[in-house]
Amino acid sequence: MSARRSTAATLLTLAVATAALAGCSQKKDDKTAADAVKVNATDTACEVSRTTFPAGHVSIDIANKGSKVTEVYVYAAGDKIVTERENIGPGTKATVTAEIKAGTYEVACKPGMVGDGIRQRITVTGDSSAAPADPRLTAAVDSYRAYVQGQADATVPAVEAFAAAINAGDLEKAKSLFAPSRTGWERTEPVAESFGDV
Template sequence: MSSVRMSAVAAAGMVVAVTAVTGCAEKSEGKGSSGAITVTATDSKCEVSKTSFPAGHVQLAVQNKGSKVTEVYVYTPSDKIVTERENIGPGTRATVTAEIKAGTYEIACKPGMKGDGIRQKITATGKGAAKKTDPRLDAAVASYRKYAQEQADLTIPAVQKFADAVKKGDVEAAKAQFATSRIGWERTEPVAESFGDIDPKTDTREDGLEDGQKWTGWHRLEKALWKDKKIGSAEKTLADQLVTDLKDWQKRVGKADITPTSMANGAKELMDEVATGKVTGEEDRYSHTDLSDFKANVEGAQQAYELLKPVAAENDAALTKELDKQFTAIGTLLVQYRKSGSSSGVEFVSYDTVGKADRKKLSDAVNSLAEPLSRLAAAVVAK
C-alpha cells in the first residue's frame, strides 16, 4: 500500500541506532548499545554519527521523539528496500533486525511517512553476508520464495477476470472480482514493495500520490466502480495497465532478495498495513472490502512465521508460544465477520457496517499480534 497512512506532517525528531547483533535482542527496545551508530533526524536533518558498520545482521533501534507517526528505511543505491519499519508512533520505540550485505546504502528518515525521506549514505563493510547459515533458515527462505511466486501466479488470472469485467463495462461483475484480485498481492506485499516501482503503480490511494504522479492501479478503479459508478475508456485502459504491471511483478518475484530477517520483518510490516489501513477503513474506502485485505495480510504474516518457527522456537520458546496464541485469536475474531451463503465473490461483510466497538476489538487483536512479531527477526538470528 503506497500511500499516506496519516496526515503528512513532519515529525519533530527521531533517533535510530544500528548495532551488530551478537546475541538475543535487548529487552528494552530502542536503547541501542555502546557500539551503536546513532542517526538523529529532525524535520530537515538525518545525521549519522558513523557512516560504516560490519556487514551481516544489524539492529536498528528506532525512537520517535516527534509529534507524528514516522518510518525508517534502508535502501540500496537502486532504491530497493533492504528493510523498513513503518508506523512508529510519537514517543515510541521500535527495533528492527536485518541482514545487510557488504555494500553502500542509504538510511532514509521519513517524517510524516511520505516522500523519498531525508537520506544519509552508509556503508556495510567486510564479509558478514557470507557467514554460514542454519540450513533450516535456508529451507525457510526457499519455501517462502516459492510461496511468494505462487501468490503472484494466482493473482494474474484473478486480476485478469477483474480487468475483463471492467473492459466490458460491467460494473457489478467488476465489483465482485475486486477483492479476490487483491488476495495474493496482500499476502506478499512486502516482497512487491521491495522492488520500489511496482507498488506505487498498482496499490496507491489517492491521498498517497506524489507530486506529478499519475493515479493508476486498483484504487483508481475502485473509486470509479463504487463512487463514480461508471466505467469509461480511461478505466478500461487502466484495467489493462494493472494487468501489465502485475505481470511485471510476477516475473520479478523470483529475483527478490529474501532473507530470514526480511521474512520476519515483512510479517510485521503486514500487520502495520492492517493497523494503518485496514482497521481504519482507509485502504478500501470506496468498496469497504478491507476485511478481505486484512485476512490476506494475516495469512501472509503467518506463512512467514510458520516457516521461521522451528528456529525461533529454539531460541525463544516464550515468543513463539505467544505468537501461536495471537495468530489463533485473530483468526477466530475474523471468522465473526464472514458473510454466510454469499455468491457475490466477497467473503466478508462490508467494513462500513462494522461498528466502533468491533473496530476496536480488531485493532486490539492486531496490536497484540504486532508486538511479538516485532521480536521475531531477533529470535531468528539469536545465538
C-alpha cells in the same frame, strides 16, 4: 533436613541462579545497546550515530523526535530495501535488526511516511563474501516464498472485486470487500519486514 529448611535452600538457590542469569542477560543487553546504530528522526533531519560500521548482524535503534509519524529504511543501490520499520509515532522508539553485508547504503527517514525521505549515506565494512548457504535456510526461504506467492495470487481477485465495486459506485459492497482485499498483504508484510535481506 526439615522440609522447611529444604524449601528455603531451594528457594535461595533459585534466587541466586536467577540473579546470575539476569546479570548475564543485562550485560549482553548492555553490549547490544552499545553496539547499536542509533537513528534520531525528526521532521527535518535523519541523524545516524555512526556512518561506518562492520558488516554482520546490525541493530538499529530509532527514536522519533519529530511531530509526525515516521518510517526508517536502509536502502542498497537502486533503492532495494534491506530493512525497514514503519509507523513510528512521535516521541516513540523502535529497534530493527538485519544482516547487512559490506557495501554502501542509505538510511532514509520519512516524516509523514511519504516521499523519498531524508537520507544519510552509510558504509558497511568487512568481508562481503557470502558464507555457504545452509540448506535448512534455503528450504525455509523457498517455503516462505511459495506462501507469499499463494497469498498474492489469492489477493489479486479480491482487490479486483473491491476496485470494481468502487468503480461501480457501490459503496456498501466496497466496504464489505475492503478487509478481504487486504488479507494477503496483512498476513505477509509484518513477517517480511522481520527478515531483512534474507
